[in-house]
Amino acid sequence: MTSITPLEPLGPSRELLPTEPGFFTHWQQLLTFNRDHKIVGLQYMLSSFVFFLIGGLLAMLIRAELLTPELNVVTRQFYNTLFTMHGSIMIFLWTIPFLVGMTNFLLPLMIGARDVTFPTLNALSFWVFFTGAILMLVSFFTPSGAADSGWWSYPPLSVQSGFGNLFSGESIWLLSVLLGGIASIMGAVNFVSTIVWMRAPGMTLFRMPIFVWAALTAQTMQLIFLPVLTADLILLYFDLNFGTPFFNVADGGDPVLYQHFFWFYSHPVVYVWILPVFGVFSEIIPAFTRNPLFGYRTVALATASFAVITGFVWVHHMFAGDTPGWMRLLFMATTGLVAIPSGIKIFAWTATIWKSKLHLDTAMLFAVGGVVMFLLAGITGVMLSAVPVDLHVNNTHFVVGHFHYVVNNTIVMGLYAAIYFWFPKVTGRLMAEGWGKVHFAFMFIGSTLTFFPMHILGLQGMVRRISSYQPDLQEWNVVSSLGAFLLGVSVLPFIVNAIVSWKHGVVAGNNPWQATGLEWTLPSPVPKETFEATPTVLQPPYNYGDPNVVLFDPSDPY
Ligand code: HEM
Numbered sequence: 001m002t003s004i005t006p007l008e009p010l011g012p013s014r015e016l017l018p019t020e021p022g023f024f025t026h027w028q029q030l031l032t033f034n035r036d037h038k039i040v041g042l043q044y045m046l047s048s049f050v051f052f053l054i055g056g057l058l059a060m061l062i063r064a065e066l067l068t069p070e071l072n073v074v075t076r077q078f079y080n081t082l083f084t085m086h087g088s089i090m091i092f093l094w095t096i097p098f099l100v101g102m103t104n105f106l107l108p109l110m111i112g113a114r115d116v117t118f119p120t121l122n123a124l125s126f127w128v129f130f131t132g133a134i135l136m137l138v139s140f141f142t143p144s145g146a147a148d149s150g151w152w153s154y155p156p157l158s159v160q161s162g163f164g165n166l167f168s169g170e171s172i173w174l175l176s177v178l179l180g181g182i183a184s185i186m187g188a189v190n191f192v193s194t195i196v197w198m199r200a201p202g203m204t205l206f207r208m209p210i211f212v213w214a215a216l217t218a219q220t221m222q223l224i225f226l227p228v229l230t231a232d233l234i235l236l237y238f239d240l241n242f243g244t245p246f247f248n249v250a251d252g253g254d255p256v257l258y259q260h261f262f263w264f265y266s267h268p269v270v271y272v273w274i275l276p277v278f279g280v281f282s283e284i285i286p287a288f289t290r291n292p293l294f295g296y297r298t299v300a301l302a303t304a305s306f307a308v309i310t311g312f313v314w315v316h317h318m319f320a321g322d323t324p325g326w327m328r329l330l331f332m333a334t335t336g337l338v339a340i341p342s343g344i345k346i347f348a349w350t351a352t353i354w355k356s357k358l359h360l361d362t363a364m365l366f367a368v369g370g371v372v373m374f375l376l377a378g379i380t381g382v383m384l385s386a387v388p389v390d391l392h393v394n395n396t397h398f399v400v401g402h403f404h405y406v407v408n409n410t411i412v413m414g415l416y417a418a419i420y421f422w423f424p425k426v427t428g429r430l431m432a433e434g435w436g437k438v439h440f441a442f443m444f445i446g447s448t449l450t451f452f453p454m455h456i457l458g459l460q461g462m463v464r465r466i467s468s469y470q471p472d473l474q475e476w477n478v479v480s481s482l483g484a485f486l487l488g489v490s491v492l493p494f495i496v497n498a499i500v501s502w503k504h505g506v507v508a509g510n511n512p513w514q515a516t517g518l519e520w521t522l523p524s525p526v527p528k529e530t531f532e533a534t535p536t537v538l539q540p541p542y543n544y545g546d547p548n549v550v551l552f553d554p555s556d557p558y
């Protein structure tokens with residue numbers, strides 16, 4: 001039994017006054033080489049959100065082209081660029097960096113640390129990422145246009161486009177993704193070492209919030225798997241620009257080797273995004289049900305188990321190649337294992353919600369919406385893990401539908417949940433609930449209309465990465481495109497809400513949701529120096545329901 005000590009009230013100097021300007025109002029800091037983890041976090045989050053809008057615009061163009069069976073909006077060549085850059089921007093410039101930003105902002109606050117272990121490396125990480133991101137966008141304006149061989153950039157196709165030209169779209173794309181990868185490795189070094197070394201006294205492993213478990217697992221995965229992709233892309237860069245034969249069959253190279261290395265990272269990366277999003281669900285659902293997270297320890301261990309399982313499933317992306325039968329069978333079995341920790345989590349969230357008094361604020365709506373979407377993504381995922389099913393629908397819109405249920409409907413939904421939940425920690429003010437609910441309704445309906453029909457289309461034989469299709473497939477394509485436009489429009493109430501609330505929203509106070517995390521003991525917005533004294537952690541997290549339990553003693557001196 002852990003002892004319970006009475007909570008000491010925060011001193012008056014720590015109370016937030018509505019007029020007190022937060023550090024964030026000095027927006028010029030966002031343009032500097034700033035070592036404060038909160039600034040680096042904001043730099044990552046704000047810039048990646050702008051890239052998300054660009055990636056979304058490209059998606060609107062894709063869906064505009066697919067509204068009709070004939071080719072009538074863009075050229076075939078530009079369509080290739082569209083889906084390549086849409087996928088690349090969404091992955092490398094939005095999902096990964098936004099999560100790095102969120103982790104930067106929240107992690108030290110959640111574990112009671114003043115900052116990350118290597119603040120200079122942290123600032124460097126952002127600017128390396130940002131340089132890479134600008135490179136990727138600038139590549140649209142090279143004479144040959146941006147990269148066009150899909151976000152996998154498989155040789156030989158990728159090596160044929162722009163061979164020997166250092167300034168081809170493909171070559172710049174490679175550089176950009178390499179820089180993003182280096183930035184991510186810098187981030188991972190920081191996050192893992194921060195969790196290992198900088199936790200406040202009393203915060204044992206099993207007192208860490210699930211978001212921190214997720215960060216630890218995801219960032220460890222970055223350290224293990226990302227160097228493999230980096231090596232892969234460097235070899236491809238040499239093949240492309242200097243004619244080396246690593247992946248070139250004619251000279252004895254092996255293109256399938258590229259695929260193995262590529263997916264050895266690019267499968268795990270899905271968990272690098274989704275684990276923190278699961279972490280977000282695990283913070284929000286207890287807060288809005290006033291229930292402790294069901295099976296906290298099991299959820300924590302399930303989270304960590306992904307780091308192991310995920311290293312042994314990558315060949316499921318290559319079932320349709322000339323992959324030998326034993327390998328298909330083996331990886332079909334390992335892929336099935338992923339369902340176990342995923343199922344544990346869905347069970348835990350459902351059990352937490354079960355028989356509780358739900359508070360359906362916007363953050364909670366997005367969290368529950370994300371969990372529902374993930375259930376559907378999981379079902380089609382298990383279907384795809386069966387080799388015969390995969391061989392049937394491989395390269396069709398069934399796959400596009402499946403992975404957008406993950407990347408858009410679960411992950412982006414979860415990121416919005418996080419924004420509505422932690423916005424007050426960043427700005428000191430709450431986002432407006434009414435606008436938030438409009439945003440949620442548009443997004444939920446839009447996401448379903450856009451991506452559900454893709455499963456049907458895929459089963460009917462609609463191939464992916466194709467700009468024109470048989471006329472009898474048009475009906476569901478119209479539904480999908482209209483859904484996509486609704487999804488596009490759904491961003492507007494969000495942006496208006498965020499901007500207006502940042503200035504004029506209801507003042508939040510320290511802990512508007514009465515949540516149990518350490519970050520909620522701090523004033524909102526978080527002051528520059530964060531913790532005045534290192535807090536002592538007295539209990540496991542999510543101790544909702546018992547008003548007498550005190551989780552933290554925030555006033556313990558060093
Ligand atoms: C905003 C709503 C979105 C819409 C309407 C949308 C639409 C599409 C469509 C229609 C394709 C298939 C193009 C084709 O194969 O011809 C596609 C591909 C793709 N999308 Fe999205 N998408 C959206 C959001 C996202 C998000 C948030 C992510 C990732 C975080 C993402 C990642 C991808 C990837 C990786 C591809 C594959 C690109 C390739 O084949 O190389 N999308 N998207």
Ligand SMILES: [Cu+2]
Nearest residue numbers: 267314316317
């Ligand atoms: Cu995979």
